[in-house]
Amino acid sequence: DSGVTQTPKHLITATGQRVTLRCSPRSGDLSVYWYQQSLDQGLQFLIQYYNGEERAKGNILERFSAQQFPDLHSELNLSSLELGDSALYFCASSRSGYNSPLHFGNGTRLTVT
Amino acid sequence: DQQVKQNSPSLSVQEGRISILNCDYTNSMFDYFLWYKKYPAEGPTFLISISSIKDKNEDGRFTVFLNKSAKHLSLHIVPSQPGDSAVYFCAASPNNNAGNMLTFGGGTRLMVKP
Numbered sequence A: 001d002s003g004v005t006q007t008p009k010h011l012i013t014a015t016g017q018r019v020t021l022r023c024s025p026r027s028g029d030l031s032v033y034w035y036q037q038s039l040d041q042g043l044q045f046l047i048q049y050y051n052g053e054e055r056a057k058g059n060i061l062e063r064f065s066a067q068q069f070p071d072l073h074s075e076l077n078l079s080s081l082e083l084g085d086s087a088l089y090f091c092a093s094s095r096s097g098y099n100s101p102l103h104f105g106n107g108t109r110l111t112v113t
Numbered sequence B: 001d002q003q004v005k006q007n008s009p010s011l012s013v014q015e016g017r018i019s020i021l022n023c024d025y026t027n028s029m030f031d032y033f034l035w036y037k038k039y040p041a042e043g044p045t046f047l048i049s050i051s052s053i054k055d056k057n058e059d060g061r062f063t064v065f066l067n068k069s070a071k072h073l074s075l076h077i078v079p080s081q082p083g084d085s086a087v088y089f090c091a092a093s094p095n096n097n098a099g100n101m102l103t104f105g106g107g108t109r110l111m112v113k114p
Helices: none
Strands: A005-007 A010-013 A019-024 A031-037 A043-050 A053-057 A064-068 A074-078 A087-094 A108-112 B010-014 B019-025 B030-038 B045-051 B056-059 B062-067 B072-077 B086-094 B108-113
Touching: A005 A087, A010 A019, A019 A087, A019 A108, A031 A074, A043 A064, A043 A074, A074 A087, B010 B019, B019 B030, B019 B086, B019 B108, B030 B062, B045 B056, B045 B062, B045 B072, B072 B086
Parallel strands: A010 A108, B010 B108
Antiparallel strands: A005 A019, A019 A074, A031 A043, A031 A087, A043 A053, A064 A074, A087 A108, B019 B072, B030 B045, B030 B086, B056 B062, B062 B072, B086 B108
16 A cells, blocks of 8 residues: 555546646645556656646646646546546655655546546 | 667566566666566556666566666566566656656566576
């Protein structure tokens, strides 16, 4: 158990809809990261937050947004969903600072129909 | 532009033998490298890491080697066990103040046969 909790585990929704994925980091971790893994693809970095502030941005679509709350949990909002958004979405957390490994949750599997 | 590449999508090894997984990178700014193992329906699990100031790091059955001039790293598992069967991802992080944003390779599926 990595200590990173993601909810829900599975989500099925229709095109055009909006969903929110939730992540609770490991106790003491200030950084939260979101990654997307599409079918047969590697993990693609979406966005990182550190102690409530956006720290780095990857190839995140404008239809997607995220935030980190004062209690350090994070939410990833996906709107105007398309079939191609179907993927596994992973959250990870790490200690602050440099050269700390990321610890991943078990992901949310999103299916857009 | 794939900055981290794992050219072998799969590898099959006999139990007790050595497993060698390879990874190449192109970005010279990468200076922290990690290996993750992933089982189906689970998130990636951190295995071992290495900083660019080292060329080898060992943890039990797992050893990571880094060749900076060749921009190549490898993971050795000795001896391999059936429970090691999983997808292995290498990842790299640059030396900057943006935190530990990792770029992942596409993964190598390791199958250890009993």
